[in-house]
Amino acid sequence: MVTEDSDTENKYKQADAAETSPGGRSPVGRRRFLQAAGAGAAVGLAGCSGGGGGDGGPVTLGAANILSGFASLYGEEAERGIDFAVSEINDNGGIDGRDVEVLVRDTEASADTAIQQIRSLVQEDNVDGLFGLDSSGVAQAVAPQISQLQMPFMITHAATPFVTSPQGEHEDSVGNEYVFRDSNSLAQDIYGAARVAENLDATEWATIGPDYAFGYETWDYFQAYCDGLGVEAEFTAEQFPALATSDYTPFISSILDADPDAVLTPLWGADLTTFIGQAESAGWFDQIDHTLFSVGMGTDLPSDGSPLPEGEYASTRYDPFVPDTEANNSFREAYYEEYESLPTYNAEGAYRAVHLYKEAIESAGGTDPSALVDEFTGMEHSGPVGDYQFSETNQATVASIWGTVTYDDEWESNVLDPVNRYEAGPDVLSEALGDSDLPAGI
Amino acid sequence: MSLTSLVPLIGIADVVIGLSLGSRLFLIAVGLSLIFGVLGVLNFAHGGFYMLGAYVTLAVVSNVVDNFWIAVVVGALAVGVVGAAIEFSAIRRLYNRVDSDLDQLIVTFGFVLVIHEAVRFIWGSGSYSIDPPDVFNFSVTLGGSTFNAYRLVVIGLAVGVLVALWLFITRTYFGSLVRGTSSDREMAAMLGVDVPRLYTGVFFLGSVLAGLGGALSAPLQATSPALGDQVIIDAFIVVVIGGLGSMSGAFVGAMLIGMMQSLGPQFISAGSIAIPFLAMVIVLLIRPEGLFGGIGE
Numbered sequence: 001m002v003t004e005d006s007d008t009e010n011k012y013k014q015a016d017a018a019e020t021s022p023g024g025r026s027p028v029g030r031r032r033f034l035q036a037a038g039a040g041a042a043v044g045l046a047g048c049s050g051g052g053g054g055d056g057g058p059v060t061l062g063a064a065n066i067l068s069g070f071a072s073l074y075g076e077e078a079e080r081g082i083d084f085a086v087s088e089i090n091d092n093g094g095i096d097g098r099d100v101e102v103l104v105r106d107t108e109a110s111a112d113t114a115i116q117q118i119r120s121l122v123q124e125d126n127v128d129g130l131f132g133l134d135s136s137g138v139a140q141a142v143a144p145q146i147s148q149l150q151m152p153f154m155i156t157h158a159a160t161p162f163v164t165s166p167q168g169e170h171e172d173s174v175g176n177e178y179v180f181r182d183s184n185s186l187a188q189d190i191y192g193a194a195r196v197a198e199n200l201d202a203t204e205w206a207t208i209g210p211d212y213a214f215g216y217e218t219w220d221y222f223q224a225y226c227d228g229l230g231v232e233a234e235f236t237a238e239q240f241p242a243l244a245t246s247d248y249t250p251f252i253s254s255i256l257d258a259d260p261d262a263v264l265t266p267l268w269g270a271d272l273t274t275f276i277g278q279a280e281s282a283g284w285f286d287q288i289d290h291t292l293f294s295v296g297m298g299t300d301l302p303s304d305g306s307p308l309p310e311g312e313y314a315s316t317r318y319d320p321f322v323p324d325t326e327a328n329n330s331f332r333e334a335y336y337e338e339y340e341s342l343p344t345y346n347a348e349g350a351y352r353a354v355h356l357y358k359e360a361i362e363s364a365g366g367t368d369p370s371a372l373v374d375e376f377t378g379m380e381h382s383g384p385v386g387d388y389q390f391s392e393t394n395q396a397t398v399a400s401i402w403g404t405v406t407y408d409d410e411w412e413s414n415v416l417d418p419v420n421r422y423e424a425g426p427d428v429l430s431e432a433l434g435d436s437d438l439p440a441g442i
Numbered sequence: 443m444s445l446t447s448l449v450p451l452i453g454i455a456d457v458v459i460g461l462s463l464g465s466r467l468f469l470i471a472v473g474l475s476l477i478f479g480v481l482g483v484l485n486f487a488h489g490g491f492y493m494l495g496a497y498v499t500l501a502v503v504s505n506v507v508d509n510f511w512i513a514v515v516v517g518a519l520a521v522g523v524v525g526a527a528i529e530f531s532a533i534r535r536l537y538n539r540v541d542s543d544l545d546q547l548i549v550t551f552g553f554v555l556v557i558h559e560a561v562r563f564i565w566g567s568g569s570y571s572i573d574p575p576d577v578f579n580f581s582v583t584l585g586g587s588t589f590n591a592y593r594l595v596v597i598g599l600a601v602g603v604l605v606a607l608w609l610f611i612t613r614t615y616f617g618s619l620v621r622g623t624s625s626d627r628e629m630a631a632m633l634g635v636d637v638p639r640l641y642t643g644v645f646f647l648g649s650v651l652a653g654l655g656g657a658l659s660a661p662l663q664a665t666s667p668a669l670g671d672q673v674i675i676d677a678f679i680v681v682v683i684g685g686l687g688s689m690s691g692a693f694v695g696a697m698l699i700g701m702m703q704s705l706g707p708q709f710i711s712a713g714s715i716a717i718p719f720l721a722m723v724i725v726l727l728i729r730p731e732g733l734f735g736g737i738g739e
Contacts, residue, residue: 068562068567069567069666069667069668070568070569070666070668072566072567072568073568211712211713237711238711238712239707239711239712240711240712240713241707242715244666244668246569246663246664246665246666246668246669246672247463247662247663247664249459249463249589249662249704250456250459250460250463250703250704250705250706250707250714251707253453253455253456253459253587253589253704253707254456254707254708256455256587256588257452257453257456257587257708270568270569270664270666273569273571273664274569274571274663274664277571277664281581281590282455282581282588282589282590283581283583283588287588
């Protein structure tokens with residue numbers, strides 16, 4: 001696997017400057033720019049046609065993850081999963097005899113940067129397929145670009161349901177035939193949260209989530225599911241601090257003043273770590289009966305061994321112990337041997353994406369993007385996460401997993417025990433969403 | 443929701459949290475204000491100084507000596523040295539230029555980027571946190587709400603710094619040199635004041651204050667490379683509201699903004715971050731020179 005920084009940003013800036021240079025410089029400049037742009041587009045199309053490194057060369061995939069800033073650990077975990085899959089595949093004959101390599105780029109959790117990186121992967125590096133993304137907001141901005149680039153994209157983490165609900169179904173829907181997701185979505189995950197809420201002795205609910213699409217969508221879906229499932233719940237307080245807030249104290253204090261029975265929080269990345277430390281010193285876990293961490297088993301906390309508060313609830317998109325299958329157990333053991341930590345869901349999602357490409361390319365007999373899209377559509381697959389299928393909207397039908405946080409000394413990590421899997425197929429979700437206009441995205 | 447039903451939601455903890463937020467803003471804003479008041483330099487790198495103070499404190503307390511207060515002193519002084527070096531090597535050359543305002547802005551912004559990248563290079567882009575010193579690391583419950591006792595220490599120290607600075611500027615020989623030089627630099631130079639050295643001294647002092655703010659705040663917040671950008675905006679709001687160059691203005695402005703940041707989430711669940719900006723706009727419309735306007739107070 002190769003990690004590289006892109007200098008494409010500068011190139012695009014120069015191109016923009018040439019096009020818009022003030023003062024009406026000679027038309028030759030504009031014509032030359034257009035010629036250059038045409039040449040660039042031709043190169044891009046060559047990339048789209050799956051030319052890649054030629055039939056004998058390696059299969060090249062492009063990944064876009066957060067590698068810096070408040071959620072950089074997600075990208076690092078994805079890289080581990082990618083490395084693991086790449087060496088596993090290349091040691092066993094590659095993809096149809098061709099080695100696979102993955103170029104990983106940093107989105108910096110910014111939609112603009114992600115779009116530039118993805119364009120560069122397609123148009124300059126001529127990748128044969130794309131995967132990654134760790135932020136809902138970024139995924140929503142990227143999805144329409146993917147459709148323009150006509151290159152399949154396997155989302156491995158970003159959870160917004162609107163990238164797998166077809167355009168037109170809801171005003172925010174941006175799903176299209178090129179965008180797939182191999183991990184579960186927020187709609188699937190929060191269905192599990194509502195099922196947990198069903199069994200809790202809590203009626204007053206609050207939320208504290210990040211101030212962008214993911215924070216608001218989580219709360220909207222939770223309320224819709226509670227209504228749809230007939231959970232007796234009042235929604236009393238909500239706080240949406242900005243991403244990468246360094247001091248959550250005022251928001252914590254505001255929730256504590258409202259005194260809810262339970263809180264659902266989709267805070268994630270380093271924000272979650274910061275929040276937990278500050279919540280503990282404000283007496284949060286003494287005052288609030290139940291806290292549900294929807295991204296609690298994400299990356300930062302399990303990977304550095306620092307415990308989530310035991311006895312609270314958390315979800316994960318993949319659990320290293322569930323299902324108890326040969327595929328999952330051997331993946332967990334081999335991964336642990338390699339990295340001395342349990343595989344997080346971001347590592348597993350990225351690992352599986354590389355394997356999905358292998359299966360699709362071998363089945364299609366090549367890397368033609370439209371053939372790959374056809375292969376992924378409705379594909380049945382099995383991995384550490386279990387057996388699943390891609391639904392009509394390109395969403396993997398993986399279960400929602402929620403459990404009670406316990407610290408496991410043997411693995412030196414947070415684990416979920418007891419843990420529940422909530423099978424959440426399209427019918428179940430649509431029914432549970434009741435009268436709301438929110439799409440199930442599956 | 444009526445106002446009366448909201449009032450009981452404001453607990454004593456919210457007030458203490460607001461004052462402690464204000465205290466750390468005061469420490470950064472007063473340094474910014476001092477440097478502007480005396481040198482006329484709008485130092486964009488001041489947020490970076492604050493961040494650097496927090497990082498050095500973290501590093502010292504985790505790797506060198508397990509004593510928070512020594513780490514705070516080292517953090518503040520280290521930032522002072524960095525600030526003095528920047529003034530001596532770069533900013534000093536800009537004072538007499540015709541377009542010095544723009545040049546200063548560009549140069550100090552350049553240092554923002556340098557500090558940011560240096561921090562990322564040394565400490566990475568993740569975030570760190572430390573506990574308050576053991577003596578003060580306990581919870582205080584008042585009126586049903588809880589806060590960490592260390593917040594009271596930060597408030598007390600900020601008031602102490604305000605008093606000490608005021609005495610220093612108004613009662614000492616160095617203070618009178620600073621005041622004289624800020625009023626009329628050329629006259630001060632003719633009377634034998636070593637203006638360049640004085641300027642470096644003031645820049646050092648302002649930087650130490652920013653570093654002290656960052657160091658004292660390290661146990662109250664996550665320290666990440668984004669920290670400098672967040673606080674510099676707040677600090678500019680504080681000095682605009684308080685009045686550029688005014689020490690008491692910086693204190694009142696900082697406490698006002700701190701209280702807005704603390705109470706804002708009670709009234710508005712998202713976007714409470716915008717409340718201080720609104721306050722700034724209102725102050726600028728009504729009193730463009732700030733609440734305690736008058737440069738060089």
